[in-house]
Structures are given as C-alpha cells and as structure tokens.
Amino acid sequence: MKPDLTPRKSSTVPERTGHVSVLVEKFMIVWGGYNDDYDPYHLAYLPPHEVWLYDTEFKVWFVSKNRDIIPVPASGCSACAQGDYMYVFGGHSGLGYLNTLYKLHLSTLQWELVTPESSSPSPSPRDKTVSWFYDKKFYTFGGYGMIDYSKDNVFLEEVRSFCQDETSDLRGWNNQLCVFDFITMKWSIAETKGQKPSARAAHSAVRFGCKVFIFGGRHMNLRLNDLHCLDLSTMTWSGSLCVSGEQPEGRSWHTASAVSTNQMFVYGGFNNNCVPLSDAWILDVASLSWTQLTHFPTNKPRLWHTACVTHNQEVLVFGGCGNNILANEEESQVDHRNDILLFQLQPYTLSRLCLECAYRHRVRLGAQWDSLPRQFSDWLNRKEDLDIQLLMSTDTGSESHSDSDVSLEEYRLTFSLLHESQSLVQLLVLRNDLFVFHCLGYTIRRLKEDVNLRALPFDLCCGGMGQ
Template sequence: MGTMSERVGAMGGNMGIPFDDGVFDGVRKIIVGKDWDCVSYMKIEYENSDGNFETREHGTIRGGLQEFTVDYPSEYITSVGGRYEHVPRYGTVLIRSLIFKTSGGRTSPILGYTTSFGHPAGREFMLEGKNGGRLLGFHGRSGQALDAIGPHFFAVNSPLKHFNRQGGNGGSAWDDGAFDGVRRILVGLGGRFISFLRFEYAKGQRIVPHAHGKRQEVPQEFVVDYPNEHITVVEGTIDGYLTSLRFKTSKGRTSPAFGNVVGRKFVFEEKKFKLIGFSGRSGDVIDALGANFGPYPAPTPAPTQASASTKMGPLGGNKGNAFDDGIMDGVKKITVGADEYSITYIKIEYEKEGKDEIRDHGTKRGELKEFKGENGGKLVGFHGRGGYAIDAIGAHFSQAPISSPSSVIKVEAVGGKGEETFDDGSFHHVRKVSVGQGNSHISYIKFEYEKDGRRITQEHGQRTSRGTEVFEVGQNDGITSVKAYYEKLDGWKTETITHLAFKTLKGINSQPFGKTPVIVNERTKLSLLEGGKITGFHGSSSDVLHSIGAYISAFPQTMLHGKWIQVEQKGRTPGPRCSHDIAMVGNKMYAFGGELKPNFHIDRDLYFFDFKTHRWSIADTNGDVPDLPCLGVRMVAIGTTLYVFGGRDGFRNYNGFYSYDTVKRSWKLITHVNKGPAPRSFHSMAADDKNVYVFGGVSIQERVNTLHAYNIIDQKWIEFPNPGESCKARGGAGLAVVKGKIWVVYGFIGEEVEDIHCFDPVESKWTKVETRGEKPWARSVFALAVVGKYIIISGGEIEMDVKAHLGPGSLTGGAFVLDTESLVWEKLEEGHSPRGWIASTTASIDGKKGLLMYGGKAPTNGRYEDIYFYGVNSA
C-alpha cells in the first residue's frame, strides 16, 4: 500500500502545458526563477520511496534564481502560497510569486516578483494539506513561465487507498486523482506493450476523460455499468513496461486480458473498496501504473412510493355488465378466450399483499391463450364491460416515477467559507425562497421545502431592516438552476454571495436578488448550480451568506446520448484564437479569421485540419483572395464550397462576401462589401443545400436584426421580413436551419438574452417560441450544431465584462439540447472548460454527427486552440 495523498486544485491561469509530478515521499529543495514580472521557472528536488532524489523542472530559466531548502525528513513543507495576476507582457494570468511554510514553523522568503518596496503583487492564495499533511508533489501549468501551481499533500485521515505505481521510472508522471467511479476504459497496444490508456471517470453526472501514452493500434474497451457496477480489482503485468491489464467488477464480471500476460504480476485490490482513479508514468508507452481506491457505497434500499394510477378506457361497445377489478399490486397472468368472432372471455391473476386474487369476465368459449402485458407503467388492474362476450376492455396503469432518491447528488457549494455551515438535506420540492439583502451582499436566505405533504422551513444568515423578497415555485414546477455571484468584499475575510437568481422547469426566471453583477475584476466569480431538479440546499453563513450548494435530482436523458472527445492535433497549429469560424467539407475542418488580442485580427490565412492525419495545413490562395484579415467573421459550407461573409479587421474595415472552392482551391468575390447585406461582424450564419442565411450582427453603426438569404443557384440576395421589436437587434446569436425553418437562439442586445425566434420561409412568418425544461441561462457567442430536430448549444458568455470585448466576461462550459418539436431543453454532460467566442459547426466524424468546436476565449481573457467534438450515439 502506497502513500495516501490529497490533490489540491491548482491556482493561477489556464494557459501553458499541464504537468503533474505525481507523489513522492517529500520535497527537499525548491529553486525559483525570478523574472521582472512573474515566476518564470521552478525546479523541485524530491525524495522518492528508495531514499534517492529526483528533480522536476517547469517553465523557462530567466532572471535570477532563488532557493529554499528544507531539512527533510525532520522538516517538511506544509503550505504552498503565493500570488497570481494577469501579466500584460504575456497577455495571460501567471504566478507572480511563491511562498512556503514548514512543519518547523519556518516561512520562506518571497520567491519571485515583488514591488519596488519588496511587497508581493497579485491575488493571494494559500494551499494547505489536511491536518498538517506534508507536501508530496506539485502539479500545474507552465510554458514560457509558471502559469499555475497546485500541490499534492499527504492525506493523514484519507479514506482512500492509494496503490503505488508498478513499473519503471520512464516517461512523465501523472495522477488523475479521485472520482466517483469509472465508466469506461480503453486499452491500446504498441507492439508487445500497452502504449495507450483512456479512462472515462464519473464525476456527479459528468464524464471526465483522461488519456495517457501514445495511441498506436486500435484500442479495446471495457465498459462498466456505472453507477450499478464498479471495478473492484485491477490486475496487470510488468516487463520493463506495462504489458497487460485485467479488471474485475462488483457484479462478478472479469474483463478479457488486454495485452500480453508476461512479466511480473501485480494486483490492486482492497475489500469493500472500488476503483476511483489511476496514476502512472507514460511516454510512447505506459511505463508504470498505480491506482486510487475508495470505500464501496452501501447498497441503497429501493424507495417505496405511494401508487398513483391512471384509469384508461374502456374501449369497445356499450352492452354487457360493467366491471372494475380495482387496483391491485400487480398482474401475474392473463388468460384470454376467443372464438372465431370475438374475444369471449378473460381471466386475470393478480397479486395483492402477497396473495393471489383471480377475476374473470365473459363466457369461456373458443381457444384459451395466456399472455403477459408490456408494461410502460406497471399494469395494476382491468375494467370494462362483459356479458355473453367481452364488449369492452380498459386498464389501470401505475405511473412510472420520473426520478428516485437514489439519483440525488450533492453539488459542492460555491463561494467562501463562513463561520457556520448548514445542510438542509434533500426534499421532494423547493416551494419558496425568501432572500434578504445587505449593502452589497446577500445577508439572509430562507427556503420552504415540501416532503410527504409537509412544509419545512430552513433559514440562514441574518435578517436586516431591508426585509426580504420572495420567489414562489408553482405546484407542478421545480427549480432547475441557480445563478450565484460571489466575491471577496472589503472588510470580509472570505467571499460572500452578492447575487442570486433561480430558474424553473417551466422556464420561469426569478427576480434577481442582490446587487447587479458587474464583472470588474477576477475577484467577481459566477457559478451555476444545475443538472436536474434542485431538492435542497447547503452552504455556509455568518451575518451574511458566504456560500451555497445544492442537492440535485438528475433527470434521465431522453433526447440525445453521446460523449465528448478532445481531438488530438499533431505538429504545428494555427495557434490560439477566438472570434473566428469553422466549417466542414468531407473530413477536413476549415478555419478562418479570429483574434489573439482583443479587437485585433491575426491573419487572413485559410487553414484546414485533416481528421485522417490530425495535422493542420494552409489552403492554397488563388483567385480573389480576401483583402482583410478578419475577426467576428462567419463561414458555412454547401457541398465542397465555403461561403465567408463579413467580419472586420482591427481598424473596423469590413469584409465582403466570398466563396472558396475546396476542389479548385480558389477564392471568388461574390458581393463587394458595399453591395448586398450591410457590412457587419459577430453576426450569425447557417445554410441548407441551396441557401446561405445571414442574421443580425454589429454593423458599422449599430446592432441589426435583419435576415438575408443568398441562393447559390440564382446567385441573388433576398431580404426576409424583419422580425420587429419582439426579436431585438443582436450580435452573437445562434442561427440554425431545422426542417426548413430558421431558428434564432439567444444573443446579445446590450445584455445577454434567452429568447428564441423561428422564421418560416414558406409562410414568410416570424414566431416567438416559448421553451421549458432545463433551460439554459441567457448567453451569447456560444457553440451550436443541429442533429435532426435537435439544436445543441455549448459554452458562451453569460454576463458581459465591464470592459466589453476587451475583457473576458463571465463564461460557461455547460451544454444543452433543445427539441424543436416539443420545445423542451435538456442539459447534456459537460465536456470542455468555460469559454466564449467559439468557432463551431455541425460535423460528422467517425460515423457520428454532432457539435464540433475549435478555440475560443478563456475566463482569464486568454485564447484556446483545442478542438472538441460531441458525437451523438443515439437520438
């Protein structure tokens, strides 16, 4: 059994390349590179389990070097602190300085950047292990400098069982940490060794993928029936590298042996524990593998519910004698008699309170047959009419429950740490929320819950003379999402909740509680509590509300079933960017335009990514090559031709309307910038097989709400009727063509909005559409795709930054799907980090249709260059 550890989240920015040194016995020495505005470099000297020392380096050596040495093992580091801040020279958030505390009471000097007066600068953080646990390793992000830093601490009272890595010391160390369970494992071979592993972990309702090594041969998979099944045993063999793996589960299943069973055998197993994460080392192969196990949960007793039934029918004639067997516990057997003319007889064998109850109707004639009903809900009784024959028949069906207490998850509280924690538990419904406000924060909150017909009230915080505001939830409604802002205000030691709003299953928004959220700096943070029906709350408070979390009963996904993947990119990439666009032609994704710095274009190259080779190239530039490098540009594909409209450069010169023939590799100017629809940027585009549609955007003078179409056969623009004030002028909206109709989804009108409008070109009519379900909050500049009758959206900006486009605003990573027939929303699993100004399109990859997205703006105001795909398995 190896060292038990606690992985504490990294503080700092989200650029650079992730690293994870893993877990050692302790830290002996830390060397820090002090650049003139940040920590540029970090070198750590660890002691391993053999008593030898190993070093790890991150960042780039620049500036002077500072050293902090610990008298290990008699003294060890117990706290990792420092400051981080946006560094203008790099255009991203970096670690400014570091400071360490030890078990001997020592505190290191400030390592890294300080002001001219010797003081640290930036937002302070201090990370500590539980019960004074010692520092065992670091993880974080680095590139030209140290972007983020987080520690591994010894977990003194950890319930986890950590198995040390088995294998060699080659490759890079990694530790996925601990999750709720494991859903799926992919094992890939490279010759006689295992070269690739991909784990899909369960985290609440989310799937969190981690991949390691190098994918060479086609991987084999082992799927776990989570949450009803867990991996309890991991077996493998080592012959210099990992050569084989085999898994056993709580249901008694054993996987095939993946790989070649040669070399030294190892077994990870702990009674009454389940697998919750892996650690290891890898490069081109898997050098070593370790595992984290957690306590196996006690079985949850099946919930008992009062039977609610629906009486249906009877269907048939109106003769004969009426009968009604009433409601039983269930039906065991049905016998039916029929002659050549009709059903003459029926006999039902019921079960009620453990005893058989038999009822028969009609007259026995003809052939008798037995059958079992197909139960959607549970069959609990019959009614109808019978005399000489069966004149009519109807049935009682119990209502199948939507969800059960076993599906309730506890979502971690967001905000600060107040003096008093509270946990109201989970109920059947939240009926009323009362909120009291202070000068700039939420001071008081009261929840009125319902369970088994009783009302229970819980209150937290301190009432003020300002009184309270109330939000009541309807009888057939429920809260599905909470929007919470929090920040550290002057005079408070920890963050406080400053703003709350609630959304319900019927699409109703509460009034906003608290001060109007303004994103003025990175101290102001936004979190969304969502993922099903909210049935209770927890958090912390003092004289104010410091944090809030929720109990959520997840709804079953009934629309789409799919999964997120991050697409591998090989070789040189176009680089990070946002405000660009993409389109698919065959197996190639084309990308055009964008910005790296706010409001300033990058280049005018047309790039394409080949999904066969996973490499980028620059398309040939023949013909009428666009004059301007563009941001806020839009692009769609019809067949093998790309259509590019609008966008502007950093000096607000606008582009016209172009096509690019991907076969002939040639540009063509279709409409000059001064002809056709007015020049614009941050508009929306969509296409069918004959038309390119352009909606909204920001023109030279103002936002617009016009809808135009360019017919590629007639080669003419037409302008459709204006939607009027119901669909206000906007930028950053989603535009989708679904079964011949054009949908405008959300957008920005000076603030984020959540209205949806549909235009029918046949009737030339606009309709404002009301939706319900797990409806997402208002947003703009999000990713969008269409699969059948479904519109998928993901990410986007929820609140505008006070600096407008110069700042990041409040961004989200949530994904949702809208059924355009039932007008119901469902939340999908999350698969990427929060972002906005994303390039996206509908794509088919490896036989699956879904949402493809590339790049975007990060919450730190940096830019991404990753590619994600949500592939739909079934709809």
C-alpha cells in the same frame, strides 16, 4: 476532398478567437479570427491566406496557403457550407466593419469574391451575424455594425431595424434578415410575417430543413436566452417560443449545432456577469424542451469559438477564448485557445473500435494488416504514415527532413519499434528531438535485422540530447 498537404503538429495551429469553421466530408475547415499576441503586422488578425483543415478521422491538422484572391483578415465573420463552397460574410478588420461575401472552393481551396449585380445595394458593414444557405439563397440575420443615416441608398438600410449602441452614435445591433439570391446576383431584405426577434449580435442559428432556430445573443447590455423560429417555406417568424424544462442562462458568443434531425447542441458562451461558460445543452426542436448534459466536464469555458459535428456524432469545439474577453489588459491577458474539445454524443461503431485496437497493437498485429479488407488496411496504413510524418516534422510544422539519409521505411520500422519502449517515446515527445530516430535508423541499416531496443546502449539513444 483530399488535401495533398503535409500534416502539422497541433502545437503549430495558431490560437485564435472569433474565427469561422465548417465541416465538409471529414474535414473541419478553419479560417480567420484574431489573436492579440500573434502578429502585429496583421493587426492581431490571423493571416488570411491560411486555411487550416482538421482531419476528424485521423485527428491531424493540415494548412493550405493561397496568395491569390484572399479575403481581408478579419474576425467575427459568419460562415456556412453549401455544395462545393464555404461562404464567408461580413466581419471586422483593421479597416473596420465589412459587408463582403466570399466563397472558398472546397476542392481547390481557392477564394472568390462574390460580386453583386451593379445596381444592387449591399447590407451595411457588420460582424457577429449568423448565416445559412437555403434554396440557392444565402441568408444572414442580425449583427453589430454601422448605422447609415444617409439617404443615398448605398446600403440595404432600415434604420428602424437598428438599436443604437449608447456608447457610439454610428454603431448598433440590428435584426435585419438579408438575402443574396445567386440567380439574380442581388441582395435584398426578406419580406417576413410574424414577430421578428429583437436586434442582436453574437447569437446562434441552426437550420433544420426549412426551419431556422435563433437562440440567444446580445441586445444592448443584455445577453438573451430566448428562442425564435423562422419558417423559410412561408417566411414567417414564430415570435419568442415557449419552452419546457430548465433553460440555459442568457448568453452570447456561444455555439449551436444540429446533432440530429431534431436536436440542437449548445455549448459555452458569455453570460450577463461577463463569465465565460462551459455548460452543454440539448434542445429538442420538436418538443421545444431543453436538457442540460451534466456528464460533460464543466471546467473548459469557451466563448467566441466554433463547433462542428462529425459523421460519428462528435461535436468538435475549436479555439475561442477561455476567460473574460472584456477584462482590462492589466487584470488578465486574453486566453486565446487552439485546442479541440470533443463531445461524444453516441458510442463509436464496432468497426472503428476494432481499427483503433488494431492500430494500438500494431507492433504485434501490423504484419496481418494486409489480410484485412482493403478499406481497413488502407485506413491503418494511412494513419501510420501520418503519425510518422508528424514525428519527422519540426516544432514549427515545416516540411519533413528531406536532407536526412534515413529512409521512410526505416522511420516506419523505427516508429513501430519505439512503441516497445514507452520510456523512449515519452523522452522523444518531451525533448522533441529526432536524434533518437537518426541513431536507430543508422543501427537498423548496419545490422540488417530486427533491433531490440532494450539491447541498445543508453548513451546511443540519449547521446547528443545534452543529458
């Protein structure tokens, strides 16, 4: 997966809560969510034609825009990746709760609506579910949404699987396990054995081989910290599992991610006191023991965010809300986020450390890059090109200045020279002004020789900046 897209500054990534993300190869793919202050035209939902991609290797954002078949703008969907596709189910939109299943082709970034066989009833509309893929089947469990008391069999309904919300006659939590079979193209409710988890929403699910672990979530007015396991090979629920060690407090809107073949990483969420959390935990699914990771910062609360695990065992927590999402608007404004919290769970490889060192000292070592093995020199040159494109872009993340008379090679030389003067780099970042680049590029063309930044007149570098 190699998007031929222009890199975007991280400041141009819309803040969002209730979105979905998956990791495919080295890219974190982000779609959907909402932001009350983003755009009233979309009723606070993020534009559905935008798919954002974060290159976890070079730490750069890209955006793909597709106006063909696109899902309804929504938040609270569930998503998982399998093969060449990312699957997105359910959610809540300006039209209400959803029960549609879409798939995004990961090589073309084109959407496709998955249409069940005509005689197959679908799950009732819902959001805040969890989903996973196993043996050519898409599974979704739980959620919050509409309860259908009719008898026309429009939906896969088991009224007894719903727990009604006291504030609404037609909405509630459920503990349905719905399955879409891609061979028969039909939905069904899975037949299982054992004690099912209670009805819940905003919980988490992680699959380890044929076993899926369900943790937490909200059941009526209670946010849970119970742990359940579903064995997909026998379709048997474990019931609430007994765990050892100190346990995380009850929470919803958290994330859980597989960080090894038997470890699950849990971060953040919303507790029973309506406080956003910033604690990190590891569950060993073999020994069923919890361990709190106390060496990570605890001042970065997040809820209704997403988390992806890279091949370097980094957990990337993106977006979400940083304060009480249920607070009255008069008390506080919702703190939607667009930053990435990085949790490093193992040391970086020696090759990566060496590459980063070679890039950090590119002014002195750049001439020797081509003597490195091809894969390393390509990596260094690619990173430099991306950084240059970011510096050439505007604040709004638009395309590079094609009308400029400064060539890319001149930008590249100027970019390297600028790193000789930290003060100029800071000035450029603070003012976000390309005038310095244009002046230096002009000087480079005229002198046809190396430019010593310290010899440049100060007014040449800062003229036109309003100083």
